[in-house]
Amino acid sequence: MFGGLSFRHGVHPPESKDLTAHVPIRRMPFPAEIILPLRQHAGKPARLMVAKGDHVERGDKVAAADGFVSVPIHASGAGTVVDIGLYPHPDGTMAEAVRIKLDRFSAQLPRPRIVPQWKGLTPAQVVAAVQEGGVVGLGGAAFPAHVKLSPPKDINIEFLLVNGAECEPYLTTDHRTMAEYPERVLFGVRIMMHALGVEKAVIGVERNKPDAIAALEKVLPTDIDVTVQPLTVKYPQGAEKMLIKAVTGREVPSGKLPMHVGSIVQNVGSLAAIAEIFETGLPLIERVVTITGRGVKKPSNLIVPVGTRLRDALAFCGGLTEDATEILFGGPMMGMPQPDLDAPLIKGTTGVVVLTREDSKPRHSYPCIQCGHCLDACPVFLNPQLLGQLAQAGRYEEMETAHLADCMICGSCSYVCPSNIPLSQMFALGKVALRKQKAKVA
Numbered sequence: 001m002f003g004g005l006s007f008r009h010g011v012h013p014p015e016s017k018d019l020t021a022h023v024p025i026r027r028m029p030f031p032a033e034i035i036l037p038l039r040q041h042a043g044k045p046a047r048l049m050v051a052k053g054d055h056v057e058r059g060d061k062v063a064a065a066d067g068f069v070s071v072p073i074h075a076s077g078a079g080t081v082v083d084i085g086l087y088p089h090p091d092g093t094m095a096e097a098v099r100i101k102l103d104r105f106s107a108q109l110p111r112p113r114i115v116p117q118w119k120g121l122t123p124a125q126v127v128a129a130v131q132e133g134g135v136v137g138l139g140g141a142a143f144p145a146h147v148k149l150s151p152p153k154d155i156n157i158e159f160l161l162v163n164g165a166e167c168e169p170y171l172t173t174d175h176r177t178m179a180e181y182p183e184r185v186l187f188g189v190r191i192m193m194h195a196l197g198v199e200k201a202v203i204g205v206e207r208n209k210p211d212a213i214a215a216l217e218k219v220l221p222t223d224i225d226v227t228v229q230p231l232t233v234k235y236p237q238g239a240e241k242m243l244i245k246a247v248t249g250r251e252v253p254s255g256k257l258p259m260h261v262g263s264i265v266q267n268v269g270s271l272a273a274i275a276e277i278f279e280t281g282l283p284l285i286e287r288v289v290t291i292t293g294r295g296v297k298k299p300s301n302l303i304v305p306v307g308t309r310l311r312d313a314l315a316f317c318g319g320l321t322e323d324a325t326e327i328l329f330g331g332p333m334m335g336m337p338q339p340d341l342d343a344p345l346i347k348g349t350t351g352v353v354v355l356t357r358e359d360s361k362p363r364h365s366y367p368c369i370q371c372g373h374c375l376d377a378c379p380v381f382l383n384p385q386l387l388g389q390l391a392q393a394g395r396y397e398e399m400e401t402a403h404l405a406d407c408m409i410c411g412s413c414s415y416v417c418p419s420n421i422p423l424s425q426m427f428a429l430g431k432v433a434l435r436k437q438k439a440k441v442a
């Protein structure tokens, strides 16, 4: 079943991972304040549970899950809620958030808590514990992890696919997590296999992380079927459908999910976060983030409290260089430019990349020369050239007919376009315009 195939199309952008690939993870000291947006995951935002003036301990809940596709938000440090209001969000908007001034002299010890014993729990109890722990997909999508643990009863899940591809240039968050915490990742795999009732798990890791592959292989369990599958380096292999194709040869049809081909995909960082719940009882209140790029003085892999402001994380990494021009949350292919240094690093923040003048020279766009390179690059076999023409003309409904919904905004088409047409950015705007049109009709 597992042939180690690759997916078709895709691109090979410069990896630029050398800045942090071998830099051990460090723990960042607690900042003076944290900003916790209620919207940090796909699904319904969390429901506020605290008021201005409340005191919270590290790990206390500040917002509850609002429904099944939602997770709670916990305080990542002990302190006092000094405001609840609109604050800059990494997605470029202003969003409701809890601002906590951290206690300067606190030992930051969480309250004593009961650590759930996973072996005695039913799958439904594991799902509830993972939801209560606020765990989301840490690879960037921030989809609540417990939802993936409870697929519909009529769907047969054959195996767990662990996503250690980390194909986005610059980022080394997953790489360092696998290299430094392989046991924790595998504990997460064990719990997830138990909850899903599957007997096989495969960890897909690109070959440019040999130390991560070696670290995982060294601690592979012998009592359950877990293997590491080294993968050819190719972007966007970390996209779920591409990873499934690369590892199993199976294609997820348009409009379908990984579970429809018998698989559930989970990121390595999310598995480590699940393991943490059953090791210490602590919810997701911190995460590993790569802070990198030639525009930051000391590129690093850090454990940061969720809600740390960008400016504090950058300051801990020595600050910006004089020629720093652009800051991205995420990598250069799919990342989001950050205009505001007060935006917080949230659960879904995989990394911060600071580009220099040299890296981000303004590029002029020219008319399409119909070279077809974008068609050859698109991993889901769309026609980006046609979609680009429709986007330029504002013909969004026709973009839908041309399968815009299948576009992952991976940026491969923009990357290869010799005319520098910002195709994927146009497709992202097209998706927003369509959503707005549909909301109006409804």
Ligand code: SF4
Pocket (backbone or CB within 6 Å): 377, 378, 379, 380, 381, 382, 383, 384, 406, 407, 408, 409, 410, 411, 412, 413, 414, 423, 424, 427
């Ligand atoms: S951004 Fe969309 S259209 Fe472009 S290559 Fe990626 S999936 Fe294809």
Ligand code: SF4
Pocket (backbone or CB within 6 Å): 367, 368, 369, 370, 371, 372, 373, 374, 375, 384, 385, 388, 416, 417, 418, 419, 420, 421
């Ligand atoms: S790569 Fe650019 S120039 Fe070439 S066909 Fe696609 S949109 Fe046109």
